[in-house]
């Protein structure tokens with residue numbers, strides 16, 4: 001379970017406040033969607049959960065299964081089960097995707113005090129995962145994300161999530177840049193990972209994604225706060241009416 | 253930003269604690285008196301029992317050296333060197349003239365063992381290394397032992413110290429010594445001609461593929477002593493040899509001078525692959541101590557279709573001044589230069605290559621990867637030239653720099669000169685930084701800051717590491733991590 005209480009966050013140099021007393025709870029097995037206008041702080045929230053340094057937490061707490069994430073390093077949070085599928089995945093030239101995946105998986109296992117995977121075992125998992133997501137084998141030999149198309153990068157994020165088996169998967173606009181077929185494949189990949197123990201935080205601008213990954217809850221974010229919470233039908237309402245109501249409400 | 257700061261902190265701490273080879277070996281030594289003059293040159297020559305022609309050659313070089321000035325064009329800064337404040341000869345006493353390994357002082361054998369260089373042939377065979385490597389071990393001013401000599405002899409290969417070669421194969425030494433790097437080539441090379449003490453000699457006969465890797469391991473142990481090594485490799489027609497050189501030195505507060513000359517000669521259809529893993533002591537966190545490494549390395553592709561390839565991994569030395577070059581004299585000859593130069597702390601690197609195209613259809617390839625961290629300065633200096641007669645000369649240069657942190661510098665100084673209109677030179681250069689976003693991305697996947705940095709750096713140098721002989725690629729990879737990290741390795 002992920003619990004965020006009264007979270008206040010500013011940019012590291014203090015010049016701008018982005019999150020203003022945000023509250024959000026995601027239960028085990030729950031898929032929560034966050035929608036909200038550009039610049040409302042959705043990506044910032046995902047970065048703060050994952051532990052990016054550019055932000056200063058002024059107040060509040062973030063607990064994952066009761067553990068205080070704010071006291072942990074980013075890699076410790078990863079080992080504790082936080083996975084962030086980036087809105088803009090980074091390129092790592094010269095590091096074969098396969099090499100990167102193995103390094104990441106083994107680092108997390110080490111962080112949890114588990115043994116490293118054997119190479120055949122690892123290869124089997126990667127191959128199976130890649131196949132499901134329609135990722136060709138030779139792509140795994142290329143430098144991570146180097147020269148990958150927007151859609152390929154997003155698939156690679158989901159492959160990483162599948163291998164790392166997090167307890168909370170945060171998807172930041174994973175649907176942007178995907179064609180319709182890829183959207184289906186990626187959604188199926190995510191759905192296959194849904195389980196009673198694993199939760200998801202799905203950030204999106206488009207209701208369409210939520211037809212494939214059907215959320216349990218939908219939250220509206222505006223100006224660094226959750227301003228409304230509802231079921232999946234809330235997404236349809238937003239699609240029809242836009243954010244005008246929330247933007248003015250929050251400002252008032 | 254904090255992540256990057258932390259990494260930079262770790263990187264700053266590297267040096268002393270990370271330099272694993274900084275120990276000293278206590279030995280009784282035979283030393284020349286301190287200072288540099290004709291008597292010292294005579295002393296060295298006499299110690300080596302050299303013939304008169306060799307002494308004359310040295311004395312001539314010394315007289316010329318006295319008229320020369322230290323070059324100033326490199327981007328390195330250091331206090332003026334007092335050449336009289338150093339010893340030019342130091343040799344372990346017990347090692348007067350060892351015939352076999354059993355005659356070598358056990359303390360020296362232990363030293364090499366500690367450095368990860370087992371000299372006993374049976375140890376080599378029993379070790380993890382899959383292929384055999386013959387080693388010439390040079391300790392301060394003398395070669396203490398050369399392994400696998402007998403086995404190599406069967407193949408007709410001569411592998412011995414240059415001192416032995418001067419005595420046993422004078423006709424070869426006379427013919428080739430100074431034929432690639434002329435006596436007056438440059439200030440340090442000329443000094444080397446006068447006072448060189450030892451180094452390796454390799455001769456591969458016609459049509460022979462050297463049956464094993466050859467290597468020389470240089471160790472500076474004595475305080476205040478310069479090491480002036482001299483290496484000469486001759487590959488006759490249609491022969492092949494792969495040679496590796498490694499170097500370390502103890503941690504000392506004073507700077508020590510290392511001025512080597514390496515000459516390679518490749519005749520028709522011959523190939524020489526020369527790899528270096530240079531890990532001289534780089535100095536401490538404040539930039540105190542460390543080796544001044546002024547090296548002249550040059551290969552002459554004298555025959556048609558010959559090939560010389562230089563691969564270097566440079567992580568040590570306070571100052572590196574080094575430009576392994578190829579003279580592409582034979583038609584269709586090929587020169588290659590693959591380099592990884594890592595600088596950290598207060599290290600200064602000015603390194604690169606020269607590809608001199610003289611023959612027709614000559615090709616050269618330069619791949620240089622510079623990694624700067626800490627307060628270091630890292631310069632790539634490369635010259636590519638095509639002579640009037642070098643029809644269809646081709647060069648490809650790729651020169652990438654990676655910066656870690658805000659206080660280091662990377663510089664690229666290419667010189668291109670073509671006197672033949674058919675020559676085609678391509679030059680690519682990039683400078684990048686390990687971005688905090690890349691680091692965060694890796695850490696989000698579970699890698700620590702150090703693991704992430706090492707991974708990114710290894711990705712950056714991959715093309716060059718692939719050029720090293722397998723056994724050494726792994727070693728080099730570790731070395732690079734150690735040079736850059738506070739806690740990895």
Ligand SMILES: Nc1ncnc2c1ncn2[C@@H]1O[C@H](COP(=O)(O)OP(=O)(O)OP(=O)(O)O)[C@@H](O)[C@H]1O
Pocket residue numbers: 011016018036037038039040041042043044045054
């Ligand atoms: N490191 C930073 N430095 C300066 N401003 C920042 C930084 N990170 C976020 N911001 C600002 O904070 C606000 C929230 O940004 P964020 O990326 O979280 O929005 P978002 O809801 O994800 O928007 P979008 O829907 O466009 O992805 C924006 O105004 C953004 O410019």
Ligand SMILES: [Mg+2]
Pocket residue numbers: 042043044087172
């Ligand atoms: Mg965003």
